[in-house]
Amino acid sequence: MALQPSVLNRLSELADRYDEICALLAKPEIVADRGRYTALSKELAEVEPVARGYRQIAEVSRELEESRELARGDDADIRELAREDVASLSERLETLEGSLKNHLIAKDPHDGSNVFLEIRAGTGGDEAAIFSGDLFRMYARFAETKGWNIEVLNERPGEHGGYKEIITRVDGKRAFSRLKFESGVHRVQRVPETESQGRIHTSACTVAVLPEIDEVDAVDIEKSDLRVDLFRASGAGGQHVNKTDSAVRLTHLPSGIVVECQDERSQHKNRARAMALLQAKLVDAARSEQQAEQAESRRNLIGSGDRSERIRTYNFPQGRVTDHRINLTLYRLDEVLQGALDVLVQPLTQAHQADQLGRPGLPTADKGAK
Numbered sequence: 449m450a451l452q453p454s455v456l457n458r459l460s461e462l463a464d465r466y467d468e469i470c471a472l473l474a475k476p477e478i479v480a481d482r483g484r485y486t487a488l489s490k491e492l493a494e495v496e497p498v499a500r501g502y503r504q505i506a507e508v509s510r511e512l513e514e515s516r517e518l519a520r521g522d523d524a525d526i527r528e529l530a531r532e533d534v535a536s537l538s539e540r541l542e543t544l545e546g547s548l549k550n551h552l553i554a555k556d557p558h559d560g561s562n563v564f565l566e567i568r569a570g571t572g573g574d575e576a577a578i579f580s581g582d583l584f585r586m587y588a589r590f591a592e593t594k595g596w597n598i599e600v601l602n603e604r605p606g607e608h609g610g611y612k613e614i615i616t617r618v619d620g621k622r623a624f625s626r627l628k629f630e631s632g633v634h635r636v637q638r639v640p641e642t643e644s645q646g647r648i649h650t651s652a653c654t655v656a657v658l659p660e661i662d663e664v665d666a667v668d669i670e671k672s673d674l675r676v677d678l679f680r681a682s683g684a685g686g687q688h689v690n691k692t693d694s695a696v697r698l699t700h701l702p703s704g705i706v707v708e709c710q711d712e713r714s715q716h717k718n719r720a721r722a723m724a725l726l727q728a729k730l731v732d733a734a735r736s737e738q739q740a741e742q743a744e745s746r747r748n749l750i751g752s753g754d755r756s757e758r759i760r761t762y763n764f765p766q767g768r769v770t771d772h773r774i775n776l777t778l779y780r781l782d783e784v785l786q787g788a789l790d791v792l793v794q795p796l797t798q799a800h801q802a803d804q805l806g807r808p809g810l811p812t813a814d815k816g817a818k
Contacts, residue, residue, distance in 0.1 A: 459502040466492070466499035501548035508544060512537040549801075558659035559625035564728050565598075565657055568613045569606065570633065572651025577606025579636045579762075580653045582785060584614050587627075589787025596620025601709045601721055615708075617660070617721070624659040626789075629773075629796040631657045631759075638764035648765060652758075658728040669726070675699040676719075681710035696722045705729050760792075774799045 469492045472478050478485055515537060518530035567583050569576035591598050597619045604612040618627065635652045643649065681695040695710030696718040707729065709722040761770045762781060769784050769792070770777045776795055778784070784792065 459498065462495050463499040463502050466495045469495065498548070498551050501544060501551060505541065505544045505548060508537055508541045512541060556625070556628070558628075560622050561624040561659035561662070562620065563618045563623045563627055563657050563659055564601075564615065564725050565618050565627065565630075566613070566615045566655070567611065568654045568656075569611065570652040570654055572636075572649065574606060574608045574610075575636075575640045575649055576610075576651040576653055577612050578608065578610035578640075579634075579651055580612070580614065581606070581610030582636075583634060583653055583655065584611065584616075586785050586787060586789070587618075587630075590789045591618055591620060591623075591787075593787055594620055594623075594626070596623055599711065601711050601725065615725070617725075624657070625797075626793055627657045628659075629759075629793065629800070630655050633758045635758055635761045636764070637761065656732075658725075658732045660724060661727045661731050669700065669723075669730075673701050675701060678715065679710075681713075694718060698722045698726050700726060700730065703730065703733065705733070771796065 469488050473485065473488055473492065478488065512534065515530045515533040519527050519534055521527055521530070565587060567580045567587075569580045572579070588598055599617050599619070601615045601617055603614040606612050633652050633654055635650060637648055637650050639646055640649050675698070677697040677699070678693040679695050679697065680693050694713055694715040695708065696715060697706065697708045698719075699706045705726060707722050707725045709718040709725065711718070711721070759771065759773055761772070762785075763770070764781065766779070767781045768777055768779045769781050771792055774795055776792070778791060780788070780791060
């Protein structure tokens with residue numbers, strides 16, 4: 449089994465704990481104690497798949513070793529049968545190990561969340577703004593393939609196309625799990641349309657992906673810590689220009705975080721959207737601070753999510769896209785920009801899972817619940 453000895457020892461302890469919990473739950477005094485019964489039942493649900501998987505692997509491993517021993521015997525017929533068993537048991541063991549590893553990976557509690565997707569033009573002037581528009585269309589097409597819905601909360605168009613800034617909410621099944629590795633600096637290398645001498649320019653945009661926070665995880669915000677500004681939404685003119693002060697800007701005074709929403713015509717809806725975005729930013733800031741403290745002891749394989757970190761390069765002359773965190777280069781730039789992001793998302797997810805297996809999120813046995 450391709451797991452470290454320390455992990456195997458922990459798995460053995462969990463298997464023993466599983467038997468202990470089953471015995472405890474059968475006792476009348478535990479059944480009568482609603483609190484203890486509920487706590488033990490919850491622990492059992494966490495431990496059971498790991499314990500069962502470990503014992504299945506142990507049993508198949510034992511059978512495999514016996515078959516290998518028989519395959520080294522003197523009887524030719526038995527050797528042939530044993531070799532067939534070795535092949536089938538090896539395949540079975542690989543499947544079981546893969547299933548168990550999935551249980552050992554620490555789960556991200558926000559994977560099922562909707563997200564706030566923010567794209568901002570960085571270095572490169574007009575070309576950076578145009579590239580931010582390319583990125584927005586890429587994510588919009590990716591969302592369409594997943595059946596997700598995108599709503600624009602705030603936008604500042606570029607003078608020659610694209611966006612200086614665009615903030616959206618992505619509503620869809622497990623949106624954060626598919627987009628969470630997009631945070632960072634995206635760099636583009638191409639010849640701008642305004643370049644008369646055909647020189648390749650390098651520009652950059654920043655992308656931030658924030659999970660929408662559930663009410664139970666929300667940060668308490670004191671009214672005294674919040675400044676609310678109302679203003680008239682900007683628009684394309686004519687009937688699209690809002691005639692009332694329905695746009696909302698929220699400033700969280702302690703942190704200095706500012707959010708705006710002007711997409712809705714209703715001031716109340718804009719305020720609700722802005723508050724949800726502010727909550728996401730505050731939680732993300734707290735999580736980033738925690739990650740920064742942990743980074744000195746161990747750096748995450750696919751990046752800390754730091755906004756200053758260059759994560760990907762889109763090279764138009766060569767038709768390639770390179771993700772620098774996992775050293776992956778694909779000559780499929782056109783497909784990626786058309787929304788085929790899975791060719792990048794899948795390897796990033798697999799790399800993250802492989803990294804997590806180096807520090808598996810094994811359930812913690814509650815020895816006090818006896």
